[in-house]
Amino acid sequence: MKISEIVNRLNLKVVAGADGLGAEVTGGYVSDLLSDVIGHAAEGNIWITLQTHQNIVAVASLKELSAIIVVKGSSPAADTIRKSNEENIPLLSTGLDTFRIAGELYNLLLK
Amino acid sequence: MQYRYKIAGGDFSNAGAVASSVKKTLRQLNIDHRLSKRIVIALYEGEVNVVAHAYSGIIDIDIDHERIKIRITDKGPGIVDIAKAMEEGYSTASTQVREMGFGAGMGLSNMKKNSDSMQITSEPGIGTVVELTTYLNGNEG
Ligand SMILES: Nc1ncnc2c1ncn2[C@@H]1O[C@H](COP(=O)(O)OP(=O)(O)OP(=O)(O)O)[C@@H](O)[C@H]1O
Ligand SMILES: [Mg+2]
Numbered sequence: 001m002k003i004s005e006i007v008n009r010l011n012l013k014v015v016a017g018a019d020g021l022g023a024e025v026t027g028g029y030v031s032d033l034l035s036d037v038i039g040h041a042a043e044g045n046i047w048i049t050l051q052t053h054q055n056i057v058a059v060a061s062l063k064e065l066s067a068i069i070v071v072k073g074s075s076p077a078a079d080t081i082r083k084s085n086e087e088n089i090p091l092l093s094t095g096l097d098t099f100r101i102a103g104e105l106y107n108l109l110l111k
Numbered sequence: 112m113q114y115r116y117k118i119a120g121g122d123f124s125n126a127g128a129v130a131s132s133v134k135k136t137l138r139q140l141n142i143d144h145r146l147s148k149r150i151v152i153a154l155y156e157g158e159v160n161v162v163a164h165a166y167s168g169i170i171d172i173d174i175d176h177e178r179i180k181i182r183i184t185d186k187g188p189g190i191v192d193i194a195k196a197m198e199e200g201y202s203t204a205s206t207q208v209r210e211m212g213f214g215a216g217m218g219l220s221n222m223k224k225n226s227d228s229m230q231i232t233s234e235p236g237i238g239t240v241v242e243l244t245t246y247l248n249g250n251e252g
Contacts, residue, residue, distance in 0.1 A: 033217070056212075
């Protein structure tokens with residue numbers, strides 16, 4: 001499934017990085033610890049986190065993740081947005097908390 | 112080819128800048144994508160460790176046709192027990208650093224997994240030197 005379809009189905013807000021919306025999603029990973037994501041997320045995963053600083057885009061780019069979803073309606077910092085546009089990694093936002101958005105993504109991708 | 116970068120401790124807004132610059136260099140040199148991904152991941156973790164744990168650092172990159180050597184030299188508190196520091200989950204990161212999502216205690220093991228060899232030497236109270244070597248022909252990994 002493409003990021004753009006997930007955006008529509010889960011009603012996500014595209015905060016930045018819209019040029020990357022055509023990427024294919026291989027699965028999801030949930031973590032707020034950056035080194036855990038570096039160690040364990042797989043290429044093409046959507047990453048769900050409550051972190052909003054620019055290092056999340058650096059990590060997503062290193063791991064070639066397909067997109068980042070920030071939870072609970074938080075707004076990413078300006079340099080996170082700039083970096084997301086530079087790296088073409090979509091920065092998506094949901095009003096839901098981690099448990100609920102992870103559940104919805106799981107249903108969409110794996111059920 | 113040799114490159115040198117300086118990094119400032121505590122400067123999280125620039126953390127990862129060296130890794131991202133080296134990534135571009137490796138792309139220009141046509142280094143295999145899988146290899147370059149590992150190299151840049153290891154470098155990123157090393158760079159962030161200087162930002163998170165030390166006061167200042169220098170990163171030297173030395174590339175020839177057979178290997179890339181990365182040496183990260185910092186001025187900082189050093190590491191008293193290197194074996195302990197290597198354990199997954201061990202971290203002395205401050206609360207502030209943890210709030211940003213660092214401090215899982217996994218950085219050094221990510222560096223080890225993503226390089227062909229890693230050597231750490233450290234003098235408590237002075238600083239730390241981490242050397243990472245990765246072979247570019249893919250035979251020694
Ligand atoms: N350059 C350094 N200077 C001083 N201490 C260091 C340095 N690098 C690592 N350490 C020590 O080793 C510990 C483990 O490092 P490691 O990178 O594995 O985890 P971390 O940096 O604490 O968290 P993470 O990397 O998962 O965000 C650190 O908490 C710190 O005590
Ligand atoms: Mg670390």
